[in-house]
Amino acid sequence: MSGGFARHRRSRRLIANFTGFEADLLRSxxxxxxxxxxxxAAQPRDDVDPFEALMDFSGPTTEPEDPVLARLFPTAYPGDEESASEFRRFTEGALRDGKAAAACTIIEGLEEAGLPPELTEDGLMIDVELDEPAAETWLRSFTDLRLALATRLGVEDGDEAYWHSLPDEDPRAQAHDIYEWVGYLQETLVDALSS
Incomplete structure (x- = not known):
């Protein structure tokens, strides 16, 4: 897998070199x-106040059913259903948009660096260069990607021995390797941003 992110000494930009496979995996x-x-999306409502509709505060009021979304958008007030519902209604739509935009930044960055729409070349290398604002956006999206992968896989604190005991050909082991790789990218990006 790639060497992760580093800060270029002269340009001060953050750089990473990905194989075509790695870049395509990250884009996927x-x-x-x-x-x-x-x-x-939130369920449409017929009882929306006209002022509320103008302000577009008609977001979802209940926790998402999908476990990944429930992890990405946890309940703000676990002991207070009414406050939690109102908080979710006013914030979740914007949070979803922000997370989707951050993930789109990764896709756009990889494609701007030369990743073709469909990967067909063996040996293709993609050099990504990010300024600090773009790098911080990638970092936020790496967090979301790791949460999503961890939730789907059922990763828990202290279960490393279980994951490392799986045979290499086990699809769960391969998915866990991807989870660890995204964590590695996240870690190298944090280090590069602080250097």
Whole structure:
């Protein structure tokens, strides 16, 4: 897998070099996250106040059914259903849009760096260069991707031995390797941003 992110000494930009496979995998993960965020829309309501409709505060009021979305948008007030519902209604729509936009930034960055719409070349290398604002956006999206992967896989604190005991050909082990790789990218990006 790639060497992760580093800060270029002269330009001060953050750089990473991905194989075509890695870049395509990262694009696919970000695309799946965007699809999940945009397809799980709030249920339409007929009882919306006209002022409320103007202000577009008609977001969802209940916790998402999908476990990944429930992890990405946890209940703000676990002991107070009414406050939690109101908070979700006023914030979740914007949070979803922000998370989807961050994931789109990864896709756009990879494609601007030369990743073709369909990966057909063996040996293709993609050099990504990010300024600090773009790098911070990628970092936020890496967090979302790791949460999504961890939720789908059922990763828990202290279960590393279980994951490492799985045979390499086990699809769960392969998915966990992807989860760890995204964590590695996240870690190198944090280090590069602080250097």
């Amino acid at each position: 993960l970000a695309g799946q996250l965007v699809e999940l965020l945009r397809n799980e």
